[in-house]
Amino acid sequence: MRVATALVTSGRWLAQGLGALVLPDVCAACAAAPPAAEGLCETCNRELLTLAALPACPRCGATLGPNIPARDDGCDACGATLPRFQRVVRIGPYAGPLRSAVRNFKYHRRERLRRRLARLLAEAVATRAGSAFDLVAPVPMHWRRRLARGYDHAGILAGQIARTLRRPLDEVLVRVRHTAPQVRLSRTQRVANVRGAFAVRRRADLDGARVLLVDDVTTTGATADEAARTLRRGGASSVTLAVVAKAESPTAYADHIA
16 A cells, blocks of 8 residues: 555646646646746735735734734733743745645745745744754654655755755654644644654753744644644754744735725
8 A cells, every 4th residue: 555655646636746747837826827936926925025025923923913012921822821832933824825825836846835834934034033952853753754756845945944954864753654634623622633743753852942833824822832842842942833833714904904
């Protein structure tokens, strides 16, 4: 079954590659205009930068309303229980061209978009959280999902961010339990779904380490919270979450882009 899955995955990537050679090059977000830079047209590039400029809570990553200050102790969207990670750095909300860019990078291996997103996220980390990290670690995929997808998007993002920030990449976490997709689960179900899903690799030296944890999208933060809990129990002194996008209701940012 593993061989069959690998063959199907390889065939899918081959078909996509052949399609890219035959079909005209268009914007990865709107699929209408020709791309101007790194896979996006000029209009979608402007919209992406608009999303990246929106203010966000440093504790949960939610978009803040107009005139609401960013507080280190969180916002109303954080809930009663704050996560184990100390800070969230994001590019913007999971919407518009940012959502399209994430999906095209994640499911279609658009390397130009990967480079663009990783660079924007590294710049956001340097600006909002500095570079006081000892290592960069991706939120790991389970081997079964990685085999089926054929592409470890979080690991690739983390690798480029580590190079940009000049910090070592350390795949210190391993996913020890295959979990159901989080998409259709409630907050309570998400927490239960990922409980005990991670472990620190053997011989990992996390004593007092400041970790930059990298993933593509966060919604409730349940997965990242469990990963951070595992890192802290393994000896890390702090965990900062860096994600490309925060999934939230359009009402969260409607006042900024209306």
